[in-house]
Amino acid sequence: MTLTDEILSSLHLADKTGAWGTLGTIKPQKNFEPELDVEKLHDVLTNKGNKQTVIDVITGLNNEQRQEVIRLYKEELQKDLLEDIKKAFSGDLERVIVGLLKTPAAYDAQELKAAMKGLGTDEATLSEILSSRSNEQLRAIQACYKQEFKTELEKDITSDTSEPYTSLLLTLLKGKRERESGIIDYGLIEQDFKTLSDLGPKKTTNDAQWITILTERPKGHLRRVFDVYKKSTSVDIEEAIKKNFKGDFQKSLLTLVAVIKDAPLYFADKLYNAMKGLGTDDKALIRILISRSEEDLLSIRVAYRRKYGKSLYSSIESDTKGDYRSTLLLLCRAEDI
Structure with missing residues (x-):
């Protein structure tokens, strides 16, 4: 096929x-x-x-x-x-x-725990998982996390991160994103654009307002907001984030925007980066192939082929070996010619 x-x-x-x-x-x-x-x-x-x-x-x-x-x-x-x-x-x-x-929720809970275990925090994994899961998936993850590790995920995130990055992750964790209504609210699009583009008294942006809009509005609505932002300011939303925010908060906002804009392309980029150059980021490779294998891996394969001019299958084949390679290729399923 x-x-x-x-x-x-x-x-x-x-x-x-x-x-x-x-x-x-x-x-x-x-x-x-x-x-x-x-x-x-x-x-x-x-x-x-x-x-x-x-x-x-x-x-x-x-x-x-x-x-x-x-x-x-x-x-x-x-x-x-x-x-x-x-x-x-x-x-x-x-x-x-x-x-x-493992169940998808138990697997995500395991990966989140591993990202916060020991010295140092794997912020990229925290941001990836919490930015790309549905409201229902986030609730299931929290339940599994509590059952498996006898503590609240919210508590561990709070103790392992710092503001305003903490607030962004905790708001994502609440799973309050509105469902797509099929109705385009041009008034709200304009309102959200103005909120994101306005600077406060000290010529700074409001972290809380960015968090609320990016974590609660439907993704289709936000893509329109980003388009208006670009047309009105001649600046991509990503450039605005890089200009106005720093550190883990900036990186996490960029992850969230990438997922909102095009989730398959976001994961295609992550997979490419996991395998490029010397060495392989096997943790990322495994996590993404497992977590997306029943979600959208076909779409990720399309995005990967389109952007990088080669198939995900052939990249995995050349970057791994043995039974490990065999397993990953079976998850990928087929070569894209």
């Missing part, structure tokens, strides 16, 4: 419920037989068989089906599949497989 066929197929299904309506590369397996999958996994993990069998099973299911396999594995064998995987796998391959076996 060509990339165009995949995109059109997914778009055709977009008005239907369930995972088939996504632009993800991973779809529900049509002839799902969890008992058979449990048997295959147990045989390989017990007898140290071919790891490719485990990879094929896990990447051949969507997350809901993987959760059913985990449940059945526990019920029939009185064993924890994740623990058995950890014993049999190691390194980046283990991280991918274990990540795929």
Whole structure:
């Protein structure tokens, strides 16, 4: 199947419920037989068989089906599949497989915790996750975080970051973005443009107003606000952010604007940067492929090919190796010619 066929197929299904309506590369397996999958996994993990069998099973299911396999594995064998995987796998391959076996919310909670663990903070990961998840996803992440780590995500963010970056992350975490109404409110567009462009008494911008507008307005509305900003001031919204803000707050605002403008392109850029030059940012590569595999990875592949003149598949193929490469390529799914 060509990339165009995949995109059109997914778009055709977009008005239907369930995972088939996504632009993800991973779809529900049509002839799902969890008992058979449990048997295959147990045989390989017990007898140290071919790891490719485990990879094929896990990447051949969507997350809901993987959760059913985990449940059945526990019920029939009185064993924890994740623990058995950890014993049999190691390194980046283990991280991918274990990540795929977690629910999306539990996986995001894990990545957020890791971003704040120990000395130093991975601000880019915090900004990426909180800027790109839906209101519903953010609520699920908070619940999983509290259950897994026995503390509030809000509390950890507050203790690990500083203002005004903290306020931006906490406001994003509340998941208050309005839904798209389908109605273009030209009055509100003009009002928001003026708010973003006005300087205060000390010739400075108002952090709180920027946070409110960028975290609560619908993304379609904000794209129109950005267009008006450019036409009226001859300055891109990104340039205004660079001029008026500093540090982690500036970087996070730029991430948020990039996601609002074009999320697939944002993730395509992140993937390219993870693999360019010497060395690979495997954490970012794994996180994005796992988290977008049932969301919009087909669209990310299109954006990647269009901007960089090569396919995401071929980039992964040349930048990784072994069973780890095999797993990532199965998540990517296909070459884009």
